[in-house]
Amino acid sequence: MSVDDPRRHATGPGALTVLPLPTGRLVGAEDDLVDAVLEAADHAGVHLVDGDVLCVASKVVSIVEGAIIDLPQGDPQAARRQVARGQAARVVADAPWVLITQTPHGFVCANGGVDASNVADDRALLLPEDPDASAARLRDGLRARTGADVGIVVTDTFGRPWRRGQTEVALGVAGAPALRDERGGTDLGGRLLEVTEAAVADELAGTADLVRHKASATPFVLVRGLAAGEPGLGADLVRPAEEDLFRAGGPTAVTSAVTSRRTVRSFAPDPVPPGALREAVAAAATAPAPHHTRPWRFLRLTDRTRTRLLDAMAQRWRADLAGDGLPAERVETRVARSDAVLREAPEVLVPFVVLDGAHHYPDQRRRLAERDLFVLSGGAALQNLQVVLAGHGLGAAWISSTAFCPDTVRASLDLDADWAPLGMIAVGRPAGPPPPPRPAVDVDGLLLEY
Numbered sequence: 001m002s003v004d005d006p007r008r009h010a011t012g013p014g015a016l017t018v019l020p021l022p023t024g025r026l027v028g029a030e031d032d033l034v035d036a037v038l039e040a041a042d043h044a045g046v047h048l049v050d051g052d053v054l055c056v057a058s059k060v061v062s063i064v065e066g067a068i069i070d071l072p073q074g075d076p077q078a079a080r081r082q083v084a085r086g087q088a089a090r091v092v093a094d095a096p097w098v099l100i101t102q103t104p105h106g107f108v109c110a111n112g113g114v115d116a117s118n119v120a121d122d123r124a125l126l127l128p129e130d131p132d133a134s135a136a137r138l139r140d141g142l143r144a145r146t147g148a149d150v151g152i153v154v155t156d157t158f159g160r161p162w163r164r165g166q167t168e169v170a171l172g173v174a175g176a177p178a179l180r181d182e183r184g185g186t187d188l189g190g191r192l193l194e195v196t197e198a199a200v201a202d203e204l205a206g207t208a209d210l211v212r213h214k215a216s217a218t219p220f221v222l223v224r225g226l227a228a229g230e231p232g233l234g235a236d237l238v239r240p241a242e243e244d245l246f247r248a249g250g251p252t253a254v255t256s257a258v259t260s261r262r263t264v265r266s267f268a269p270d271p272v273p274p275g276a277l278r279e280a281v282a283a284a285a286t287a288p289a290p291h292h293t294r295p296w297r298f299l300r301l302t303d304r305t306r307t308r309l310l311d312a313m314a315q316r317w318r319a320d321l322a323g324d325g326l327p328a329e330r331v332e333t334r335v336a337r338s339d340a341v342l343r344e345a346p347e348v349l350v351p352f353v354v355l356d357g358a359h360h361y362p363d364q365r366r367r368l369a370e371r372d373l374f375v376l377s378g379g380a381a382l383q384n385l386q387v388v389l390a391g392h393g394l395g396a397a398w399i400s401s402t403a404f405c406p407d408t409v410r411a412s413l414d415l416d417a418d419w420a421p422l423g424m425i426a427v428g429r430p431a432g433p434p435p436p437p438r439p440a441v442d443v444d445g446l447l448l449e450y
């Protein structure tokens with residue numbers, strides 16, 4: 001019985017037939033995609049007809065389009081992440097086991113879709129550059145050879161937030177529906193459908209995956225019997241940023257990002273990833289500041305500079321505490337306690353506000369107010385910095401030290417008089433489990449109706 005024999009098809013209104021078209025071999029860079037499809041269809045005894053939809057694994061599209069790269073040297077997993085990060089329009093999540101990025105196409109997926117399966121160890125496939133254009137070319141090619149108007153869905157395997165497992169989704173679409181807009185229609189009870197838009201191309205992609213196995217060389221699956229619909233594009237399925245309610249995780253996630261930051265004073269010896277530090281400083285630099293200035297500087301100390309500065313500050317502190325009449329051994333205990341954090345942290349930043357953008361006032365009242373405003377903006381910046389570090393699983397301790405001896409700091413680091421130090425920030429991976437977020441704070445007594 002031929003695959004085209006109607007008796008092999010599920011029947012009845014709305015029934016679909018889903019036919020795997022195995023190639024029996026790996027499609028290579030030298031292949032022509034139209035030839036490969038027709039060869040597989042021929043092998044399966046299938047003739048393409050108008051209204052068929054062919055789901056094509058994006059891997060073979062990438063292979064024939066030459067979207068394959070040599071990975072940077074080193075660990076292949078790290079190399080894939082490096083490539084994905086380099087190409088990303090946006091890093092969505094960066095976990096030790098996976099990097100989630102948004103690709104320049106707008107797709108949000110693991111490792112930017114950079115895929116190492118079925119290629120040599122030191123190489124990786126990229127997503128097709130323009131999957132809608134790839135789908136359109138294949139559709140045109142098949143029509144030219146067979147006369148049949150076949151819809152194309154270029155598919156790839158994505159994970160989903162909140163759901164375990166992966167499923168196929170549509171990257172590119174031509175001559176087939178992408179979305180079926182049911183808004184304005186009614187349900188069985190006659191109620192108006194206000195939001196229903198069926199992601200038909202994703203459903204087709206998932207349907208195709210039901211009849212193929214990753215190891216079976218079945219990049220093509222034919223879906224026959226789909227009701228005609230308004231043709232769309234893969235790009236139609238990318239949710240625009242302004243409609244993305246989860247981009248910043250919603251109000252609960254934003255609040256918990258802030259409230260889960262805790263002071264960490266004991267660090268593991270592992271280095272702090274420089275990217276995380278840069279990201280944290282970039283976030284710090286979005287803090288509000290007077291007169292549209294960016295008055296913050298963060299000195300990342302080398303070991304030598306750190307020792308020189310801490311030695312100079314300790315000397316100054318000893319003199320202060322001795323002047324307060326503190327017994328010598330208590331002075332040493334205090335200094336040693338502060339030193340334990342600052343000398344042993346994997347990284348130390350010295351934050352400053354630079355007052356060169358401050359307005360000048362003739363009287364002290366306004367001069368001090370102006371200075372306070374700059375210092376306040378430093379506090380806002382340091383809060384941002386620490387929240388972002390915490391998001392990277394890094395701990396930080398804001399230690400007052402430098403604020404008490406600005407002259408010593410400026411002399412030791414050779415800085416101008418308008419650099420005001422705001423303490424020191426010790427940064428590192430927490431030595432133990434991170435401190436739990438604080439319980440919710442009761443704002444009675446803090447927020448006052450007046």
Ligand SMILES: Cc1cc2nc3c(=O)[nH]c(=O)nc-3n(C[C@H](O)[C@H](O)[C@H](O)COP(=O)(O)O)c2cc1C
Pocket residue numbers: 261262263264265397398399400401423
């Ligand atoms: C301006 C400023 C100076 C601080 N100085 C020190 C310090 O010298 N030593 C220290 O251990 N913690 C210091 N801290 C951290 C506070 O003690 C810390 O925020 C407090 O323990 C609350 O803990 P949490 O940050 O985990 O909520 C400082 C915090 C701020 C905002």
